[in-house]
Amino acid sequence: MTDAPLLDIHGLRVAYATRAGELTVIPGLDLSLHEGAALGLVGESGCGKSTVALAIMRYLGRAGRITAGRIGFDGRDLTTLDEYRLRTIRGRRIAMVYQDPMASLNPVMPVGRQLMEVPIAHDGCDAERARERALAMLREVRLADPEAVMRRYPHQLSGGQQQRIVIAMALIAEPALLIMDEPTTGLDVTVEAAVLELVRDLRRRHRSAVLFISHNLGTVARVCDRVGVMYRGELVEEAAVQEMFSDPRHPYTRGLLECLPTLGRDKQRAPLLPIPGQVEPAAVRGAGCGFASRCSHVELGRCTTGVIRLAPIGASGHRVACVRVDELTRSAPRPSVTASATTTARAAPMIAIHGLSKSYEPRRRFFGAGRAPVRALVDVELEAARRRTLAIVGESGCGKSTLAKILGGIEVAAAGAVTLDGVDIGTLPVDARSRALKRRLQMVFQNPDSTLNPSHTVGYAISRALRRLAGGSRAERAAGVAKLLGVVKLSPEMAARRPRQLSGGEKQRVAIARALAGDPDVVIADEPVSALDVSVQAAIINLLNEIQATRGATLLFISHDLAVVRYLADDVAVMYLGTVAEFGSVERVFAPPHHPYTEALLSAVPVPDPNAGTARIVLDGAVPGADEIPRGCPFATRCPRRVGPICDDTPPPVQRLDGGHRIACHIPAEQLLAAQRPS
Amino acid sequence: MLPRVLRGGAWRRVALVGDSAPATVGVAIILAWVMLALLAPLIAPYPPNASDLSALAHATPSRTHWLGTDHLGRDLLSRILWGARPVLVIAPLAVLGAAAFGSLLGLVAGYRGGWIGLVITRACDIVLSFPVIILYMIILAHFGSSAWNIIAVLTLTKAPIIARIVRGMTLDLREREYVAAAKMRGESSLYIMLVEILPNARGPLFVDMCLRTGYNVIIIGVLGFLGIGLPPPDPDWGGMVKDTYGMMMVWPHMALVPCAAISSLVVGFNLLAVGLRELGLRD
Numbered sequence: 012m013t014d015a016p017l018l019d020i021h022g023l024r025v026a027y028a029t030r031a032g033e034l035t036v037i038p039g040l041d042l043s044l045h046e047g048a049a050l051g052l053v054g055e056s057g058c059g060k061s062t063v064a065l066a067i068m069r070y071l072g073r074a075g076r077i078t079a080g081r082i083g084f085d086g087r088d089l090t091t092l093d094e095y096r097l098r099t100i101r102g103r104r105i106a107m108v109y110q111d112p113m114a115s116l117n118p119v120m121p122v123g124r125q126l127m128e129v130p131i132a133h134d135g136c137d138a139e140r141a142r143e144r145a146l147a148m149l150r151e152v153r154l155a156d157p158e159a160v161m162r163r164y165p166h167q168l169s170g171g172q173q174q175r176i177v178i179a180m181a182l183i184a185e186p187a188l189l190i191m192d193e194p195t196t197g198l199d200v201t202v203e204a205a206v207l208e209l210v211r212d213l214r215r216r217h218r219s220a221v222l223f224i225s226h227n228l229g230t231v232a233r234v235c236d237r238v239g240v241m242y243r244g245e246l247v248e249e250a251a252v253q254e255m256f257s258d259p260r261h262p263y264t265r266g267l268l269e270c271l272p273t274l275g276r277d278k279q280r281a282p283l284l285p286i287p288g289q290v291e292p293a294a295v296r297g298a299g300c301g302f303a304s305r306c307s308h309v310e311l312g313r314c315t316t317g318v319i320r321l322a323p324i325g326a327s328g329h330r331v332a333c334v335r336v337d338e339l340t341r342s343a344p345r346p347s348v349t350a351s352a353t354t355t356a357r358a359a360p361m362i363a364i365h366g367l368s369k370s371y372e373p374r375r376r377f378f379g380a381g382r383a384p385v386r387a388l389v390d391v392e393l394e395a396a397r398r399r400t401l402a403i404v405g406e407s408g409c410g411k412s413t414l415a416k417i418l419g420g421i422e423v424a425a426a427g428a429v430t431l432d433g434v435d436i437g438t439l440p441v442d443a444r445s446r447a448l449k450r451r452l453q454m455v456f457q458n459p460d461s462t463l464n465p466s467h468t469v470g471y472a473i474s475r476a477l478r479r480l481a482g483g484s485r486a487e488r489a490a491g492v493a494k495l496l497g498v499v500k501l502s503p504e505m506a507a508r509r510p511r512q513l514s515g516g517e518k519q520r521v522a523i524a525r526a527l528a529g530d531p532d533v534v535i536a537d538e539p540v541s542a543l544d545v546s547v548q549a550a551i552i553n554l555l556n557e558i559q560a561t562r563g564a565t566l567l568f569i570s571h572d573l574a575v576v577r578y579l580a581d582d583v584a585v586m587y588l589g590t591v592a593e594f595g596s597v598e599r600v601f602a603p604p605h606h607p608y609t610e611a612l613l614s615a616v617p618v619p620d621p622n623a624g625t626a627r628i629v630l631d632g633a634v635p636g637a638d639e640i641p642r643g644c645p646f647a648t649r650c651p652r653r654v655g656p657i658c659d660d661t662p663p664p665v666q667r668l669d670g671g672h673r674i675a676c677h678i679p680a681e682q683l684l685a686a687q688r689p690s
Numbered sequence: 691m692l693p694r695v696l697r698g699g700a701w702r703r704v705a706l707v708g709d710s711a712p713a714t715v716g717v718a719i720i721l722a723w724v725m726l727a728l729l730a731p732l733i734a735p736y737p738p739n740a741s742d743l744s745a746l747a748h749a750t751p752s753r754t755h756w757l758g759t760d761h762l763g764r765d766l767l768s769r770i771l772w773g774a775r776p777v778l779v780i781a782p783l784a785v786l787g788a789a790a791f792g793s794l795l796g797l798v799a800g801y802r803g804g805w806i807g808l809v810i811t812r813a814c815d816i817v818l819s820f821p822v823i824i825l826y827m828i829i830l831a832h833f834g835s836s837a838w839n840i841i842a843v844l845t846l847t848k849a850p851i852i853a854r855i856v857r858g859m860t861l862d863l864r865e866r867e868y869v870a871a872a873k874m875r876g877e878s879s880l881y882i883m884l885v886e887i888l889p890n891a892r893g894p895l896f897v898d899m900c901l902r903t904g905y906n907v908i909i910i911g912v913l914g915f916l917g918i919g920l921p922p923p924d925p926d927w928g929g930m931v932k933d934t935y936g937m938m939m940v941w942p943h944m945a946l947v948p949c950a951a952i953s954s955l956v957v958g959f960n961l962l963a964v965g966l967r968e969l970g971l972r973d
Contacts, residue, residue, distance in 0.1 A: 030709075419874055441873050449876050456867035464868040466889035472868075479875040525871065 015086070016043035017220050018067070018188055022080035025059075025066050025244075029074070036062055036293045037244040039080065041321065046187065049214055049221035051231035051238045051252070053267070055544040057290045059244035060224045064190045067222070068107055069097055085187065103133040106181035110193040112173035115180075116165040122176050123161025129183045148179040151216075152209060171202035175209065182217060189214075190222045195230055199406040200571060201630040204615035207233045208629055226544060228271055229617030232256060237328075240264045243290060243301035246321055250329040252621045260324065260331045262306045262339070270549030271619055272578040274601065278556050283578065285550035289514050300333070308339055359433075360394035361533060361565040362401075362418070367391040367427035367437065369413055369589075386640065387413040389589045391427070392665075392673075395533070395582070400559055400566040402580035402597075404573060404612070408634050410589035411569045415537045418567070419454050420444055431533065450480045450529035457538040459518040463510040469496075469521050470506030473528060480529025495524040499554060516547035523554065527562070534559070535567040540575065552579055573616050577601055585609045588634065588645040595672030604683035606674045607652040644677065652686070654678060706969055713965020716900075719958030727774035734768035738925045749941050758943050761934055766947050769925035773948070776920055777927060777955065780837055781906035784844035785899050792849035793895070796856025797883040801864050811857065814850035822847050823912070830918040837920065840913065844906055855898055859891040893970045897963050904959030911952045927952050 025037040037059050044050050052060045065071050067082055069089055082089040085104065092100070109115050117125055126145040130136040136144070142161075149157035152175040165173055174194060181189055191210070195203040211234055214221055225231050231238055232252055239249040240263060248261040259265045266286040276283070288305040299315035300306070306314070313334050321330040324337075333339075368391070370384040388410045395401040403411045416422040417429060420441030429437030431452060441449065456462045463472055473492045477483065483491065493503040499520040510518055519539055526534055536555060540548040556579055559566040570576050576583055576597070583600040585593040585608065593606040600609065614628045630649050641647045647658040654677055663675045674680060707713045726733070735756075736742070741763040742755070751758040757766040799810035826843055833839050863869065864887060872886050913919035914928020922929060927948040934944035 419870070421870055421873065441876070444876075446876060449874065452874075454871070454874055456870065458867055462867045462871065464866075464886055464890065476871075476875050479877065522871075529875075 016083075017046045017085060018042070018044040018222070019083035020063075020067070020080070021083065023063075023066060023077065023082060024079035025062055025071065026076055026078045027071075027074045028076070031294065033076075033078075034293050035078070035244075035296075037066070038296070040244070040246055042239065042246065042249075044188070044220050044222060046220055047214075047218040048237065049223060049235040051223045051225060051235035052241055053225060053228055053231055053238060054241035055267075055290050055546055056226060057243075057292075058241045060241055061192055062244070063241075064107065064192050064222065064224055067188075067190060068101060068105060070101075102129065102186075103184045104186055105188045105190065106184060106186040107190045107192065108174075108177050108181050108194045110196050112170065112177045112197075113165060115177045116173060118165050121162050121164055122168070123163075126161070126176070126180055126183060129180060133184050144183060145179075148183045149176075151182075151213065152176075152179045154179075169202075170198055171206060174198065174202075174206055178206075178209065178213070182213060182219070185217065186219055188222065189219045190224070192224045193226070194223075196225070196227075200573070200617075201406060201611060201615045203230070203617065205629045205631075207617065210234050227617060228256075228267060228545075228619040229273075232619050232621045233617055240267070243296070244293065245301055245332065246330075247302065247332045248330065249321065251327055254325075254327060254329055256620055258329075260329070260336050260339075261302075261333050262308050263302045266305075267545060268619065270546050272549070272552070272572075272574040273619065274574055274577050274613065274616060276574075276578050277597070278578055283549035283553055285553060286546040289516065289547065308335055310335060359397075361397045361432060362393070362395040362567070363428075363430045364391055364393040364414075364437075365428045365430075367393075367414075367417070367424055367429060369410075369417065369422065369425045386589050388417075389645075391586075391589070391591055393584055393591060393594065395565050395567055397565055398559075398563050399581040400556075400568055400579055401582045401584065402568045402570060402576040403584045403586060404570055404576050405586035406571060406612075406634065408588070409586040411586055412537055413589075414586075415454070415535050415567070415569055418452065418533075418535055446480070451531055452533045452535070453480075453526040453529065453531040455519070455522050455526050455534060455536040455539045457541060459515040459522070459542055460510075462522040463513075463518055465510050467509070468506065469508050469510070469513070472521065473506070473525050476525045476528035491528070495527055496521075498527060498558065499524045514547070515543050516551060519543065519551055520554065523551075523558070527558065530562070531564060533565045533567065535569070537569045538571070539568075541570070541572065548575070555579065573612055585612070588640060590645055591673075591675065592646065593672075593674050595668075596670055599668075599670055599672040603687035604668075604674065604680045605687055606676055607650050607678075607683075608646050610687060611649075611651065644675075652678060652683075707965065710965035710968050712961040713969065716958045716961030716963075716965055719954060720962065723774055723955055723958070724778060726771055727778050730768075730771040730775060734765075734771045736765040736768045738768045738772040739764060739923050750943060757947050758941070760930065760944050761937060761941070766930075766944070769930060770927070770947060770951050773925035773927045773930065774951070774955075776837060776924075777907055777910055780840055780844075780910055781903050784841045784848065784906050785903045787841060787845035788848035788852050788902065789895065789899055791845060792852025793856045793888060793891075795849065795853035796858075797860055797888060799853065800857040800860025801879065801883050801887065807857075810853065814853050817847060817850045818854075823916075826909075826913060827916065827918060830913070835913075835918050835921060840910065840919070844909065848902055848906070851902070852895070852898065855894060856888075856891055859894065860887055863887045863890055893966075897966045897970065900959050900963035900966060904956040904963070907952060907955050907959070911948075 020040055020042040023037055023040040024035060026033045026035045040063065052063065054060055065075070066077055067089065077090050080090070116122065123145055126148065127138065127141040130141040130144050131138070145161065146157050149160055154160050154172060154175055168176065195206050198206060207230055221234070223231060223234050235252055237249065238252050238255045239246050240261065241247065242263050248259070248264045255264065259268055269284040270286060272283060286305055291304060297315065299317060300319050303309045303314045319332050319334055321332045323330050367388055369388040370386045372384050391414065403414065405411050413422065417424050417437060420436065420439060423440050424437035427437060428435055434448070436444070436448065470492050473495055474488045477488045477491045481491065492506050496503055496505055501517065501520055513521065540551050543551060552575060555566060558564065568579055580597045583595065583597050584591050585600065585606060587608050592608045593600055605613065611628045611630050628651050635648050641659045643660045644658045644663045647653055650658065657677055663677045665673050665675045666680050667673055668680055676683065707717055742759060742765065743763045745755055745759045746763040749759050755765050755767070757770065759765055760769065795810050795814065799807040825847065829843050830839060869882060869886055872882050910919060911928035914926045915932045917932060919928050920926040930948040931945045934941070938945055
């Protein structure tokens, strides 16, 4: 490693032109990155992480402008280069991988041609040589059958395969710097683990420097050796990855770690501590620390005046921008928690699902035979106990949302029984349900941007729900709106706002208030936090937990995030391709014996601990398509513990263990336990 | 402090028009025509149907007749001003009718789908595939030409276009989670269509209504030109062109002045549509 850094950003200031005039979003950033090193940039959305990446690429668009500072790269200042010189650097010396691989690939060109374009354009290779390099690169990103992949179009590949192609495209020119902007955010957890593994490995082999942008501290810990935490356009802390996670010093960094659910946390022992408030817009920037308005250690005067710069502490290059860094105790004392005793007595379940199946008939083709029906749910057995939280986890396409839709009456079951407190609702669409039944079961949806009608005020949305589900006079409803807003910890003035004046977390709170209007017995929450920032996510999770506990409702929590599930749930159902692979209380499901799929999911969860090592199990391939599902165990095609043909041909038996724990696997539970127990 | 009404969201949204140059120019042109039409009884120098036979010898623009006279010696300026009145009533009313009728069809076709949706879309396609001019001639010849009949014909032929736009938006909007939430609290289909879906389709709908108003101005002109517009002798821009285009070689101004009036009004509505689209994209 040479002494001069490869990338040396000094005093970088970036502004965007807006209707209200020029707005500085990065007030002054210092950053350096040595050859072969990997720096992670983390922070909530709106903190300027992507803006930094785009500024380095000099790709800020028409509204963005670098107003001061220099970006030294390889001895040149990128801020002063003209378009022609930039072209010789972009793609060739600095390559970028974006979040959405589908948007980075040309849909009308085979991926092979797109890969070959890079060496042809940058190195003047002939087609034959470019083809060889493309094939070699595809082998390096571990795509099976590269010759066939070369001929495919982007839509014929899965999300994980697409992201591998994009990474191959970035690396084929052997860039000195690779910028990755949330490269795994849209991917399922097992695919994410495989892609991160690949990035780690390629980084070692190609000696490219990596700037890795993510909101997920866990993924950063897996790939990087240094981490920078950004808040409102400023770097507030930078340190080696081990030190950042073991000894975070800035209150914001500590806040981020405190609100991150991990596999080791549950609601009784280690509650999440959300960061209060939200990222303020760049327009209201005052003097002093940008984090002051949300910081619990703020001291008016010192924290809110002047300019607070990154200052080194210790010898290992740990830098923090906080004036009180030496006064603050290293680890904040956790408030002691009075663990609410959860009822373990199993009364009659609130929701019982028995033999539930649902499949979608694909459109008949004009010519030829019809395609196989898509099996969304196959013979599902589940119970949701009263006053407890049942989490349903699985990757996309596992049938968890279909299950929620059947419970909500938006779809109806094809076979089997779904009972709510003894009443069969499986084949009862929502229009056919009585008002009392509608009141008893309400839903919180996934997408904060589409859960509220943009044309209606918050007050109208809640008051309308009250009118339909609870009744009451106009005055009673107005009081009810204020009360429900209080329950979800929003001020009553919010009632006059429209959704576009709310943040994502606030929208989700309003959606929860709306669902609570009729004081339901069951609340179904379909991925309610997956679109939110970690700090906001923590607050919503706590809110759901509190509501579940104080109102005595049954919460059905659907999620793909095992860490969140571990934290919030009392019972867990793990689903794969429409079947329940494992079911039981959260303690039992998260401890061996596991179903092999649960085991793979658990080892794929990115852990915000750099010492956690690599994923033990990396699943190959993708979830099989509708016509490739084996007759036996649906997981047989990817299972690392496959025992033989019996897995392909015979549906696995459901093994019933202690405490209602059920595993659907051919391998006896004792053998699974022996193989999975940590050595 | 502004009065309460002016501080409301609606007023602020109207004031946004000032942010777009095309929208501002468009609104200015339209408002100018509205003012001229309203004030026609006060500012028109002559009664619109009064012939000044002495002026016929010098039909071209002069100090007494600023825009000249037509072939019967009627003052063109007065006729243009009075002629703006029926256009500015018929074109917007017909668009409102088409928007109301078309939105309803589009909402039902998009939200209910199934065979009802199929019947509605096919019916719309049939109307749209018909040569409209011939349709106008048949209907107006049969029922007679009056302002109400013209509005009815325009409503009927423009509604399918609006229906298609609203149906497309409904197909997208009905999948939103707020619609699912409305279903889960037991709202009726009518409520969901009118209160949950329609307000969110209004942006593209307003843009299209502006464009449609401009096109209606042209069609009213065409009907007048074909002799099936408003009955004479009251001034009608299209009719004025019909009466005088044969004299184009001698007195071009007689046909060109009403043509210019039609064009300027159409351009006004088009500019407003362009501006509204621009503003819609920015939000």
